[in-house]
């Protein structure tokens with residue numbers, strides 16, 4: 001049994017996959033627990049010159065995305081471990097590129113739920129491959145061109161949503177638009193941009209110092225300690241026990257989504 005209406009590769013007459021103008025093909029992560037559907041998706045995406053990563057469970061998906069952030073995610077909701085909606089929530093803590101849900105759940109509640117937590121589009125099974133590919137192209141086009149494309153432009157830190165593009169920090173729980181905002185200094189923004197741009201990675205103190213203050217400041221770790229303490233005081237729920245802006249003693253700092 002397949003949940004696909006049409007598994008034949010889509011005709012090649014249309015313009016190539018978005019990204020054909022980029023230096024590399026777009027990388028798509030398929031998160032799906034049905035092997036035959038994963039296979040059909042992989043064949044069709046490769047035929048359209050996309051690079052493809054696959055994951056069978058939610059946890060595999062989160063690990064794969066963190067290891068090599070894809071240009072878009074095609075995500076089933078009914079997964080063997082964690083629910084796909086949960087995967088969207090976790091991804092959206094740091095991941096900005098398109099997420100397209102591909103699910104057998106057809107109720108408006110499921111669709112609204114997935115879109116509300118950050119999915120870009122929702123395709124119901126059974127589906128036509130040509131339609132899914134068209135939605136994927138549209139999502140990638142919308143995502144192209146923005147400053148810092150492919151890099152996280154928003155991050156959740158404690159109860160704050162940090163928007164790097166707008167230089168704005170708002171309460172993450174403000175459903176009806178931002179009511180509470182927080183001011184950061186230009187130095188604090190530059191530090192955050194470096195750390196949040198590489199989620200989960202250790203960034204050396206010298207690299208941050210020279211990136212923010214310039215060459216010759218690589219040893220001024222006291223500058224960085226001071227400003228990191230200020231950032232934690234503003235953003236972390238408990239600045240004494242930071243969960244997102246972490247110190248790696250003797251080495252540097254890490255933004256943990």
Ligand code: CA
Nearest residue numbers: 033076078079
């Ligand atoms: Ca499934």
